[in-house]
Amino acid sequence: MTRSLRVAVVGAGPAGIYAADILTKSDADVSVDLFERMPAPYGLIRYGVAPDHPRIKGIVTALQRVLDRPEIRFFGNVEYGVDLKLDDLRQLYDAVIFSTGAEKDRALDLPGIDLDGSYGAADFVSWYDGHPDVPRDWPLTASQVAVLGVGNVALDVARILAKTADELLVTEIPDNVYQGLKASPVTDVHVFGRRGPAQAKFTPLELRELDHSPNVEVIVHPEGIDFCAASMASIRSNKQVEMVVKTLQEWAIRDVGDRPRRLHLHFLEAPVEVLGPDGSVTGLRTERMRLTGDGGVEGTGEFTDWPVQSVYRAVGYLSTHLAGLPFDHTSGTVPHQAGRVLDLDDQAITGVYVTGWIKRGPIGLIGHTKGDALETVTSLLADAPNLPEAPVADPDAVVRFLEQRAIPFTTVDGWRKLDAHEIALGVEQGRDRVKVVDRATMTDVSRA
Missing domain, CATH: 3.50.50.60 (FAD/NAD(P)-binding domain)
Incomplete structure (x- = not known):
């Protein structure tokens, strides 16, 4: 590959962010874009952990440090299979990792x-x-x-x-x-x-x-x-x-x-x-x-x-079938070999990977997704020299793509605004935070 490796990660919960973390800490010249159907990141941490678990939610601090890296971008309120499909991602990225979890x-x-x-x-x-x-x-x-x-x-x-x-x-x-x-x-x-x-x-x-x-x-x-x-x-x-x-x-x-x-x-x-x-x-x-x-x-x-x-x-829990990917409906997972997605003939689909619960099923604790991510990223980096370069090389092409489709996407700066807004709501009530529920409000605050 003659230029930096460009990777899309679909799903910005712990599994996806851990994959982005390992990729950007590697020796490879790589940039990562995270796509998340919620306006806010963190997936299971925000929407799957009971609210009286403050110790587990402390993981957010570490995940936020990953999102703050300049080589990582966050695109929230973007739903795979609705707002973009696999062919769109393969036009814009050299590799795609799916980390959509199970809900x-x-x-x-x-x-x-x-x-x-x-x-x-x-x-x-x-x-x-x-x-x-x-x-x-x-x-x-x-x-x-x-x-x-x-x-x-x-x-x-x-x-x-x-x-x-x-x-x-x-x-x-x-x-x-x-x-x-x-x-x-x-x-x-x-x-x-x-x-x-x-x-x-x-x-x-x-x-x-x-x-x-x-x-x-x-x-x-x-x-x-x-x-x-x-x-x-x-x-x-x-x-x-x-x-x-x-x-x-x-x-x-x-x-x-x-x-x-x-x-x-x-x-x-x-x-x-x-x-x-x-x-x-x-x-x-x-x-x-x-x-x-x-x-x-x-x-x-x-x-x-x-x-x-x-x-x-x-x-x-059970994962949802992702458009354009094979799916084992019994186990609720995408067939793979060391994170490489396999087609119906058990052949690796070039440049397409999985990690987290969509890969191994909904078992284990949040921290166990780190091992999953390491295995998948190791496979991706081993394949990188032979991956075909995405037809569109401009990193900002994805922004134009989303804007042309009138998708009100959010960014990591938008998440910081929403985060501050929820904390302010909590201060008014003598609490640490009050979570905003309405999607439109989340998006409006993030994009203000």
């Missing part, structure tokens, strides 16, 4: 799962995180709620449902979320896992945070605290599993206090049906499970009906 709910094949009052966790997370493309209201009418799944997202959902709105007022939650949670009549939130405590997918930190609320009593039901040979091996070999199990065992034998709301953790209870003869959720039926010795479980034939009025499934 849809994975389906759960369960009788009654489509009843009124049954929701996907991802949709609820988008609501309480102020995502601009979801409704402003959420039907919080249930006094007893079931959450299906024992990962970090399940605990986030359960914690937000169980906490009082006033506890969350110190965070950046928008006013519509505060008002919705304040009107919630919830008294009990039940979290169900079909396997044992040693197989739980949440982290020790996430678990311990459940017990920090002065208004929520965390109750671990002791009948689910059971271990098999595989469970004990996992406890001995994994420090995080050991910490999770130790905490759950301690909570299972402690006295139950008198806090006004209760968050119940049930293990070895497999959901088998959402009940609701009149079209709305009136209960959840579970089957008692037993460990089989190898980390698996089997049914006992003993069933329990729980009188809940809402059910939230937190059984995983």
Whole structure:
């Protein structure tokens, strides 16, 4: 390649920004343009992490330092597949990395799962995180709620449902979320896992945070605290599993206090049906499970009906099929080899790459995307000498392209304006920040 390498990254969440970071820290002469369908950057950090997680949101500071580099540009409010397509990017860039993540709910094949009052966790997370493309209201009418799944997202959902709105007022939650949670009549939130405590997918930190609320009593039901040979091996070999199990065992034998709301953790209870003869959720039926010795479980034939009025499934996220790319609908990922996108014949598509959850599926913590990005960027840089140069060499051609299509894109300077605006809104209310929800307002403030 006779000139500097020009790379487009589609998706400006942690995965995309980490890829830009590694590229611009390499020895290659490279510039990177990040495209994001939201007017603001940070993806999962802004729209997928519960607002009462200030430590995780501290990652924003490091990501912002990456965006501040002169060889990186940010184009927000630009949606791939709507405002531009792969052919457009290949005209303007030598290589394209897709890092669009996963934000849809994975389906759960369960009788009654489509009843009124049954929701996907991802949709609820988008609501309480102020995502601009979801409704402003959420039907919080249930006094007893079931959450299906024992990962970090399940605990986030359960914690937000169980906490009082006033506890969350110190965070950046928008006013519509505060008002919705304040009107919630919830008294009990039940979290169900079909396997044992040693197989739980949440982290020790996430678990311990459940017990920090002065208004929520965390109750671990002791009948689910059971271990098999595989469970004990996992406890001995994994420090995080050991910490999770130790905490759950301690909570299972402690006295139950008198806090006004209760968050119940049930293990070895497999959901088998959402009940609701009149079209709305009136209960959840579970089957008692037993460990089989190898980390698996089997049914006992003993069933329990729980009188809940809402059910939230937190059984995983799923990526969306990207126009112009192959897609594995079962795994919800783009087929690849070390980040190189593969066509239907398992041949690498020249100059097209993936990283993050669209590459490996929605597993692991935010920091795990760094390893993904490193692998993908390593492949890209190895290919760089043989990549055909983009037909359009002018770096500013993309700006003219977006302007000609009348796309009201935002920039990193625009994000700084929006950031300052949200902080100012927070100062007015004695808070650190108040998140702006409306897309038009976000865009107007950014482009002012």
